[in-house]
Amino acid sequence: MGICPICKTGRIVDKGKFYGCTNYKATDPCTFSLPKKWSEKSLGKTAIKDLITKGETSKLKGFKSKKTGKKFDAKLTIKEGKLSFDFG
Numbered sequence: 001m002g003i004c005p006i007c008k009t010g011r012i013v014d015k016g017k018f019y020g021c022t023n024y025k026a027t028d029p030c031t032f033s034l035p036k037k038w039s040e041k042s043l044g045k046t047a048i049k050d051l052i053t054k055g056e057t058s059k060l061k062g063f064k065s066k067k068t069g070k071k072f073d074a075k076l077t078i079k080e081g082k083l084s085f086d087f088g
């Protein structure tokens with residue numbers, strides 16, 4: 001998929017249920033991973049590539065809130081190595 005944005009040396013590969021860094025078994029392991037599904041929405045390859053290369057996606061539709069059950073649109077960003085929403 002692309003170079004890992006956290007360790008900058010590993011690559012992000014498809015690990016079945018999620019995407020993860022090839023350096024996860026390295027001496028200094030990198031545990032960065034991205035889910036294939038987030039808030040009820042499947043994340044496409046374009047979204048994953050955007051996250052890896054730009055650190056954010058364009059606005060994505062069809063997320064579903066666990067609290068309210070309502071659907072919403074949002075961007076995804078990587079903050080401190082973790083996937084999060086950006087409603088800005």
Ligand SMILES: [Zn+2]
Nearest residue numbers: 004007021030
């Ligand atoms: Zn990495």
